[in-house]
Amino acid sequence: MSKSKFQNDEARWSAVQKRDGEADGQFFYSVRTTGVYCRPSCGARPALRANVAFHLTTADAEAAGFRACKRCKPDQPPLAERHAAMVAELCRLIDTAEAEPDLATLAEQAGMSRFHFHRIFKSVTGLTPKAYASASRKKRMQVGLAAESSVTDAIYAAGFNSSGRFYAATPGALGMTPSAYRAGGSGARIRFAIAECSLGAILVASTEKGICCILMGDDPEALARDLQDRFPNAELVGAEPEYDKLVAQVIGFVEAPEIGLDLPLDVRGTAFQQRVWQALREIPAGRTVTYSELADIVGAPRGARAVAGACAANAIAVAIPCHRVVRNDGSISGYRWGVERKQALLEREGSK
Numbered sequence: 001m002s003k004s005k006f007q008n009d010e011a012r013w014s015a016v017q018k019r020d021g022e023a024d025g026q027f028f029y030s031v032r033t034t035g036v037y038c039r040p041s042c043g044a045r046p047a048l049r050a051n052v053a054f055h056l057t058t059a060d061a062e063a064a065g066f067r068a069c070k071r072c073k074p075d076q077p078p079l080a081e082r083h084a085a086m087v088a089e090l091c092r093l094i095d096t097a098e099a100e101p102d103l104a105t106l107a108e109q110a111g112m113s114r115f116h117f118h119r120i121f122k123s124v125t126g127l128t129p130k131a132y133a134s135a136s137r138k139k140r141m142q143v144g145l146a147a148e149s150s151v152t153d154a155i156y157a158a159g160f161n162s163s164g165r166f167y168a169a170t171p172g173a174l175g176m177t178p179s180a181y182r183a184g185g186s187g188a189r190i191r192f193a194i195a196e197c198s199l200g201a202i203l204v205a206s207t208e209k210g211i212c213c214i215l216m217g218d219d220p221e222a223l224a225r226d227l228q229d230r231f232p233n234a235e236l237v238g239a240e241p242e243y244d245k246l247v248a249q250v251i252g253f254v255e256a257p258e259i260g261l262d263l264p265l266d267v268r269g270t271a272f273q274q275r276v277w278q279a280l281r282e283i284p285a286g287r288t289v290t291y292s293e294l295a296d297i298v299g300a301p302r303g304a305r306a307v308a309g310a311c312a313a314n315a316i317a318v319a320i321p322c323h324r325v326v327r328n329d330g331s332i333s334g335y336r337w338g339v340e341r342k343q344a345l346l347e348r349e350g351s352k
Contacts, residue, residue, distance in 0.1 A: 012054050015040045028055045028074050030066040037061035042072035080302060086110055087124040091132065100133045126272050126300025126307075135271040188234040192227060193243050194220045197251045199341050203227060204247045205236075210264030214250060214317040216337040230315070254318050257285040257349050261319050269313060272298075276310035277320045285321075285349040290328045312336055318345065 006012050006026045015023035023040035030037035031047040037055065038044060055061040058068070058075050068075040076082065090106055101109075106129055107117035121129050190212065192205035197216075203223040205213040213230070215223045228236065246263070253261040267277060275298045283289060289297070291304040291311075300306060311322040312334070323342045326332055335342035 009054055012040070013049060013052065016052070017046070019043065024078055028058060028061050029053065030055060030061050030064065035066055036069045037066040037074060038069040039072045039074045039078075042069055042074075044069065044071055083120050084124055084302065087121055090121070090129075091125070094129070094133050100130075103129055122299060124300070124302050126275065126295070126298050126303045131271050188231065189237060190227075190231055190234045191237045191240060191243050192224075193238060193240070193247045194223060195247050195251060197254050199254065199337075199344060202247075202251065202254065204250050206246070207266045209266035211246075211250075211316060211319065212266040212268065213315050214319055215315065216317050216341060250319070254345075255348075257318070257345070263319070265316060265319060267316065267320070269310070272300075272306065273310040273313055275299075276307055277314060277316075280311075280314075280320050280322055280324065283321060283324045288324050288326050288330075288346065290330075291325055292328055294325055308334060321345075324349075 006015060006023055012023070012027055012029065014020075016029055019041045021041040026040070028037050028039060030053050032051040032053070033047070037058070053064070055064065061074075062068075077085070090109060093106075093109065094101060103114050103118065106121075107114040110117045110120075112120065118129065121127075121132070125132055127135065188207060190205050190207055192203060192213070194201060194203045196202070199216055200218050201216065201220040201223055203213065203215040203220070203226075204211065205215075205227055213227055215226055217223050249261065249263065253259060267274060269277065276294065279294060279297045291308050292301075295301055295303045295307045298307065307325075311325055314320050314322045314336075317323075317337055323335055323345045325334075327334075332339055332343055332346070
């Protein structure tokens with residue numbers, strides 16, 4: 001928010017009366033009768049205008065003889081930053097704990113009630129503490145499968161207290177059996193083909209579950225290497241004549257998005273990434289959303305940066321339409337297959 005909105009005392013007083021959170025950090029106000037200074041959004045009892053003065057910094061307010069309000073803590077980072085820092089610390093605790101901490105333990109660490117902590121954690125990360133812990137264990141499992149001497153060792157090292165619990169959660173986390181994942185996709189059969197479309201080279205690959213990759217670029221060989229890097233030990237099967245029909249469907253969708261693409265997808269990612277990708281699939285052709293709006297949609301209003309990361313991790317171009325996400329000012333940027341392709345896709349969709 002531009003500081004120009006709060007350049008005069010009239011605008012500042014209006015913000016204080018409204019307890020406008022957008023004004024926090026832009027200025028502070030002091031109350032002569034109490035001797036304290038506050039943020040504009042402070043929930044303290046309203047003061048009389050005659051007793052209020054404004055200060056651009058906390059240092060100015062303290063130099064004038066006022067002390068920080070104990071309620072809104074204007075001498076500390078903004079509440080949103082404090083919440084983010086607290087959640088980040090507890091995420092690290094979850095990530096490194098041998099056993100999954102329960103909600104009561106996490107809330108006690110945060111100094112909050114279980115309900116309040118649950119709400120704050122979800123607003124920052126987009127996930128409940130339990131869902132985050134589950135995603136963390138799965139990620140540790142993925143790392144452990146490459147490092148541990150056996151699948152069983154990796155299961156327990158990742159924090160699963162039984163192999164049964166892990167195998168119940170495995171399909172969405174790995175997309176294949178643990179042994180196959182550990183072997184870089186060994187035993188998995190992935191069909192693929194590379195063709196040309198109006199946006200350059202396009203690679204389409206699929207497992208038995210559905211399409212697992214749609215990659216675009218200028219160099220067909222680079223696309224093939226990208227696929228091989230993702231599944232280094234899978235059986236990659238190319239140039240099957242019957243597969244051309246599926247590739248033609250994908251290319252037709254790229255050229256004319258309004259026809260839709262009614263094909264199953266094999267989507268692999270963290271719980272949060274999958275929520276973002278599902279939300280993207282619900283954005284109709286011809287519409288765009290900002291990263292902040294998408295964060296709101298997935299229940300993480302402060303998670304615009306995390307949402308951008310999930311968009312960047314998407315390996316199924318167009319079918320999971322991350323090209324429909326734009327900056328808050330409406331400008332186009334941040335597309336892993338090139339801003340020019342993003343612009344072209346939006347133009348042919350007639351996006352608004």
